[in-house]
Amino acid sequence: MKLNPLSLNPRMLLYLSAAGASCAVYRHGNLGLVQNLPVGEEGWESFNSLLIEHPHMPVAIAVDTVDELYRQDLLPRVHGPDRREMTERRLRQMIHHSPYRAALRQGSLKDDSHRDRYLMMGLTNQEIIRPWLDIVHVRETHLVGIWLLPALSIPLAQKFRLKRTRLLLVSEQTGGLRLTYLEDGELRFSRLAPVDNDQYDNPLESYAEEIERTRQALVGQRLLARGEPLRTVLLDPLNTLSGLHAFLPASAGFQCESIQRAQLIEALDLPPSQLAESADALYLRLLPNAPASANLMTQVQREESHVRWWSRGLRFVATAWLGLSLLACIGLILDAWRLERQSHKLQQSTRDLLNKEAKLLADAGGKDIIHQRLGAIHAWHAVNSRDKSPVSQFKSVLDDSSKAGQVLIRRMDWLADNQSRASSLMIEGEISPFDGNFDAAHRRIEHLRNLIQQSLSPEARVYVGLWPLDASPERGLEGEFGHSRLSARFRIETRERP
Numbered sequence: 001m002k003l004n005p006l007s008l009n010p011r012m013l014l015y016l017s018a019a020g021a022s023c024a025v026y027r028h029g030n031l032g033l034v035q036n037l038p039v040g041e042e043g044w045e046s047f048n049s050l051l052i053e054h055p056h057m058p059v060a061i062a063v064d065t066v067d068e069l070y071r072q073d074l075l076p077r078v079h080g081p082d083r084r085e086m087t088e089r090r091l092r093q094m095i096h097h098s099p100y101r102a103a104l105r106q107g108s109l110k111d112d113s114h115r116d117r118y119l120m121m122g123l124t125n126q127e128i129i130r131p132w133l134d135i136v137h138v139r140e141t142h143l144v145g146i147w148l149l150p151a152l153s154i155p156l157a158q159k160f161r162l163k164r165t166r167l168l169l170v171s172e173q174t175g176g177l178r179l180t181y182l183e184d185g186e187l188r189f190s191r192l193a194p195v196d197n198d199q200y201d202n203p204l205e206s207y208a209e210e211i212e213r214t215r216q217a218l219v220g221q222r223l224l225a226r227g228e229p230l231r232t233v234l235l236d237p238l239n240t241l242s243g244l245h246a247f248l249p250a251s252a253g254f255q256c257e258s259i260q261r262a263q264l265i266e267a268l269d270l271p272p273s274q275l276a277e278s279a280d281a282l283y284l285r286l287l288p289n290a291p292a293s294a295n296l297m298t299q300v301q302r303e304e305s306h307v308r309w310w311s312r313g314l315r316f317v318a319t320a321w322l323g324l325s326l327l328a329c330i331g332l333i334l335d336a337w338r339l340e341r342q343s344h345k346l347q348q349s350t351r352d353l354l355n356k357e358a359k360l361l362a363d364a365g366g367k368d369i370i371h372q373r374l375g376a377i378h379a380w381h382a383v384n385s386r387d388k389s390p391v392s393q394f395k396s397v398l399d400d401s402s403k404a405g406q407v408l409i410r411r412m413d414w415l416a417d418n419q420s421r422a423s424s425l426m427i428e429g430e431i432s433p434f435d436g437n438f439d440a441a442h443r444r445i446e447h448l449r450n451l452i453q454q455s456l457s458p459e460a461r462v463y464v465g466l467w468p469l470d471a472s473p474e475r476g477l478e479g480e481f482g483h484s485r486l487s488a489r490f491r492i493e494t495r496e497r498p
Contacts, residue, residue: 026284047135066176072119230255
């Protein structure tokens with residue numbers, strides 16, 4: 001049985017038959033206590049009291065009566081509003097004398113995919129349900145639906161996996177013997193056969209006679225081949241039909257089997273006491289899972305049902321929204337309370353720090369003395385950053401020249417920019433003594449430049465501004481010729497930024 005979430009909604013279940021009625025409250029997937037209601041005004045009064053006791057609880061009705069009609073029909077395949085309009089028009093043509101009718105769609109034909117099979121069903125006698133509907137209307141209760149009892153055989157077949165086969169489902173009712181024929185789990189027709197118990201000493205013989213008549217009718221309608229055995233399933237909630245197997249032998253064309261009370265209790269999750277007291281509990285338990293397309297409610301009743309469901313849904317949404325709003329408000333209030341406590345803690349911590357600061361200032365001589373000392377420290381740092389002496393750099397250059405060898409430093413100039421805190425050093429000198437080998441002189445000066453670079457910071461830039469012999473066209477040759485002596489003068493410059 002497929003789980004329908006809507007079937008879990010609380011509702012009042014009512015089972016009507018010629019012998020009386022049964023009623024039970026269905027809530028959260030569980031069937032409550034089954035109450036038997038007598039026929040006539042006494043039963044109506046009891047039902048009215050139940051509706052007063054459970055106000056605004058939706059009502060679902062199952063009807064077991066001989067005043068029922070079933071017709072098979074083939075209709076073109078359409079969808080949506082077109083299907084509803086087509087089936088309503090066909091129902092008015094076939095069951096024009098009763099507003100309680102429904103078209104149960106049963107799939108398409110195997111050899112014709114453009115047409116669908118429908119089972120047209122209707123309640124031909126409205127009087128059996130009219131007093132009960134009047135009570136529902138007076139109590140302003142929501143009507144969920146009206147179903148013929150054979151429609152409940154569909155969820156029963158699904159529960160016991162009675163599909164992909166032809167079978168005759170037999171059950172003993174207060175009004176007679178209910179015989180329901182199904183093909184592949186789909187309802188084809190049903191009849192409530194009155195049984196005369198005075199005709200036979202054993203009433204099971206009259207049951208076997210009605211079952212044989214039904215089998216002959218199936219053969220006559222070509223629903224069953226003449227030599228084909230008929231699978232007959234006895235629905236036996238009270239364990240009273242076990243003797244019927246002897247009257248339905250295999251030699252007569254029957255494959256007889258029973259679904260007894262223990263199986264029903266386990267499959268439908270029913271309390272054993274309920275099914276022992278009344279077989280109506282079985283049909284009341286199946287009623288919430290009845291197929292929606294087999295609902296016999298009129299168009300007006302359907303529209304009222306939709307309006308009630310919409311209003312109930314809107315109330316639920318409004319209530320949920322109100323609940324969420326209240327939770328959000330409570331969350332904001334708690335958050336504000338938390339922030340206020342945190343603010344108080346921070347304020348207290350700030351006051352403690354201020355007190356500690358005041359104590360430290362008092363120990364140090366006061367706020368003004370601290371500011372004077374800080375000012376002196378800042379002034380000292382400012383003067384120290386500008387008070388730079390090139391003596392260390394001069395000494396480093398002289399040491400590097402001694403390491404290079406045959407290098408005579410003649411002049412060093414040092415410049416400093418106090419604003420940008422940048423400095424530069426220009427070094428002039430010559431190779432002495434000079435033997436006239438300019439290549440060796442170049443290598444010696446390059447070595448000196450590298451030594452000066454190593455003694456300075458990595459950010460300093462050291463380059464040769466004048467080589468001993470500069471052959472560039474714009475400067476001409478450097479060096480001195482005359483008095484039989486050559487000179488190799490050079491100039492190295494450094495630039496350093498902080």
